[in-house]
Amino acid sequence: MDKYRVKPGSKVNLKKWDPDDRSEFDLSKEERDEALYPLNRKLETLQELLYAEGKHKILIVFQAMDAGGKDGTIRQVFEGANPQGVKVASFKKPTHKELSHDYLWRVHKHTPANGEIAIFNRSHYEDVLVVRVEDLVSKKVWKKRYEHINNFEKMLADEGTTILKFYLNISKDEQKERFEERLDKKEKNWKFSLGDLEVRKKWNNYMKAYEDMLEKTSTKYAPWYIIPSNRKWYRNLVIASIIIDKLEKLKMEFPEPQDDLSGVRIT
Numbered sequence: 001m002d003k004y005r006v007k008p009g010s011k012v013n014l015k016k017w018d019p020d021d022r023s024e025f026d027l028s029k030e031e032r033d034e035a036l037y038p039l040n041r042k043l044e045t046l047q048e049l050l051y052a053e054g055k056h057k058i059l060i061v062f063q064a065m066d067a068g069g070k071d072g073t074i075r076q077v078f079e080g081a082n083p084q085g086v087k088v089a090s091f092k093k094p095t096h097k098e099l100s101h102d103y104l105w106r107v108h109k110h111t112p113a114n115g116e117i118a119i120f121n122r123s124h125y126e127d128v129l130v131v132r133v134e135d136l137v138s139k140k141v142w143k144k145r146y147e148h149i150n151n152f153e154k155m156l157a158d159e160g161t162t163i164l165k166f167y168l169n170i171s172k173d174e175q176k177e178r179f180e181e182r183l184d185k186k187e188k189n190w191k192f193s194l195g196d197l198e199v200r201k202k203w204n205n206y207m208k209a210y211e212d213m214l215e216k217t218s219t220k221y222a223p224w225y226i227i228p229s230n231r232k233w234y235r236n237l238v239i240a241s242i243i244i245d246k247l248e249k250l251k252m253e254f255p256e257p258q259d260d261l262s263g264v265r266i267t
């Protein structure tokens with residue numbers, strides 16, 4: 001899966017990252033539906049271990065264009081995880097109060113504590129994406145943010161946070177199909193807004209902003225992964241595998257009991 005990691009300092013041209021790639025799992029239709037289940041169970045066990053051990057903090061960031069699949073990924077990859085140890089933070093348009101602080105203020109309080117997994121559905125990266133493309137602050141201001149963000153994430157990593165960042169890479173055609181489904185199905189209408197079409201018109205500007213973000217903020221301590229996401233089943237398998245691999249490398253163990261339990265009998 002390392003081929004999806006953006007190597008620190010490398011150039012990123014998103015045209016060269018195939019959103020339809022499925023080279024890691026070439027599965028039949030029947031196999032696809034079954035394949036995620038064992039990974040969900042593994043993740044469930046690792047998360048319980050993380051919670052019980054209480055030594056590590058995990059931060060997982062998801063960024064994508066509209067309809068890129070952030071919600072679905074979170075729902076499907078973390079299916080079965082214990083809600084006590086997994087917190088999802090969704091970052092929407094900042095409130096007046098949030099805007100009156102620095103842009104990391106609202107983010108920091110959602111970072112994980114020991115034993116927790118924090119999942120960011122959008123993140124501080126919006127402050128170099130939508131904010132840049134829509135000219136919400138001047139270039140002079142947003143240009144400095146890549147360095148702030150790297151420093152912020154370095155601090156989190158130094159303090160014991162394992163950070164994984166996923167860009168869900170869909171094509172413009174795939175977005176069209178997903179928007180059409182949101183329009184056609186009454187129960188999906190709520191996910192669609194006319195503003196999404198305005199953003200879609202600026203697709204190329206967004207791609208440029210994403211490329212810069214991926215180049216400037218993929219670090220050893222907080223790597224970006226570009227996930228082929230046109231196929232939802234493939235996206236889920238790749239992301240679940242990367243997270244499992246990272247958690248396994250932490251070599252976690254269930255804690256020793258506080259008391260000597262040998263010979264204890266429950267009467």
Ligand code: ATP
Nearest residue numbers: 065066067068091092093094122126127130131191
């Ligand atoms: P979906 O992908 O399913 O449409 P969503 O994450 O887009 O879900 P919405 O409520 O539709 O959810 O959108 C949230 C909006 O908030 C996005 O348009 C995003 O760009 C915007 N946003 C997030 N952070 C910021 C920020 N710091 N400044 C300005 N806008 C932001």
Ligand code: MG
Nearest residue numbers: 066067191196
């Ligand atoms: Mg949206």
